[in-house]
Amino acid sequence: MNEATGTVGAVLNAVLATIPSPDQGVWYLGPLPIRAYALCIIAGIIVAIWWGERRWVARGGIKGEVTDIAVWAVPFGLVGGRLYHVITDNQKYFGPGKNPLAALEIWNGGLGIWGAIALGAVGAWIACRRKGIPLPALADALAPGIVVAQAIGRLGNYFNQELYGGDTTLPWGLEIYRRVTPEGREDALAGVAIDHTPIQVVHPTFLYELLWNLGVALLIVWADRKFRLGHGRVFALYVAGYTAGRFWIEMMRTDEATLIFGTRVNVFVSALVFIGAVAYFIIARSRGEREDVAALRATAEPEAEPEAGPAAEPASDDVAENQNDDVEEEKNSPESVKPE
Template identity: 90%
Template sequence: MLNAVLATIPSPDQGVWYLGPLPIRAYALCIIAGIIVAIWWGERRWVARGGIKGEVTDIAVWAVPFGLVGGRLYHVITDNQKYFGPGKNPLAALEIWNGGLGIWGAIALGAVGAWIGCRRKGIPLPAMADALAPGIVTAQAIGRLGNYFNQELYGGDTTLPWGLEIYRRVTPEGREDALAGVAIDHTPIQVVHPTFLYELLWNLGVALLIVWADRKFRLGHGRTFALYVAGYTAGRFWIELMRTDEATLIFGQRVNVFVSGLVFIGAVIYFVLARSRGEREDIAALRATAEPESQAVVEKNEETDDAEEEKTSSESVNSPESVKPE
């Protein structure tokens, strides 16, 4: 047993540092780093597909805030017992810096934001989603490092060499606090399955899979994104079964087990059906087609405005008020 403990993975002593009164949270830094990677990689893939540089950033302005709100809403709804009820503080539901983002809500509402941004830019949402897919799942992997610093989202006890040591953390006042506290004793109170690490590695594998499949089969019309969703949910399903942290249960199973299964089925169905739409979209060709149509609308509007001006001018000249007696 001693050898097993010596071979385990230590947890960080803390997940929050202070610059004066300003808290620097590892969880937030990981989320920000993930977003930056997703935008950077998505931009490169979008340009390679015929898109214009800067458009992914424009879409992200809509998608990221929507995604953060959606992720928090999903967490609060599915883990409402943490914020509502006797002795709970409902305002804590707004404290996103303490962790708690549900990927399902983040993707769902983030997609709404992306749809708004794409509609404003005249970009097909499925094509944009395909370009963003590997960056999104990589961002999820980076975000899981935040769970490592927070000592959260782990599984049951284990004696495996890669077991994760969990420490007791306390604040300067001596109060136990797993998020804001600091470990002063490195004797683990538990050695557990690092399920956050399993998901991190799985997500990186999914990123490699969809990049390979996208290049080999020239996936389009949202099929790359569907493959990402199917790959991610397949992993999330079995990892969720290993987790031991508090969660809402349905028929004795964690709610995310059911969500993973249902979303996986939906993604596979979409991936199969979308095949009938043919090969990947030619973004440059779509843009070239859209621009003349847009120009035609502009010219038509200008002609209409000119006609109205001429009509107004003619009516003004022929009106009785415009005829003055000599």
């Protein structure tokens, strides 16, 4: 009995000691590849739009507007995210032995959140201008959904076995497997793990960021309800919270990256963006409490001029003469003469 209990305990310890990686991140439906990374990105976008729509309507917006704006913001964001990744990790695509066309293969992973937010904001700004919507108010409504979408997107990194840290013996260490294609070629993205003996046990930095992002979402929802934040301050708080976590998580990562003075470029970007977000959050405080979106719409629409009724129409000359004649006749009539 003791031996059996010890065996079960050993098995449980082995299971709980590390986090296994998925065997693969790509499945095939005939010739069509189904990529977990892409599915996670799509799921995140859907959640962000759904939650953003609910928050926008609650703030006085019109149902369907967030979806309309997403038609502009999402493509801009995807292009911006890819551009940032290619620029900051250009050594992966350009140089001796590299294939520049691989920079277009977005399905293999590689989206920089900084570029996605920056260019996505440009797309949202264009759409807001066309619909007469204040961008800061919309950004406040979208902020929690965006950071949750980022958390969901990090699951794609889990399936791709990427964005992890150094070796660890912690109970939540992530097992990394060797993946191979049917042809026997080693491929961490498109291959399949045929041996579950880990070649490395590492810090799951994607998981750290996922949990951090969910915490940021809770923080900004609480602060928004508690202090009725507006004028882009919810979005600024999201950016500050996200970059604070990204700063230390980025320093734990061991994947290849562009370095500045021996430090990953995203560490510097996180620090600079954090400072900018905090500065905006403080400055925008002078604008007061949350803006009323419905009231902004009302003031933006021109007031309709009152229609002139029959009483406001000027009398014609013929009508005026007839009225004068009637007055004279009334004065000269016997009934109108008062006794002295």
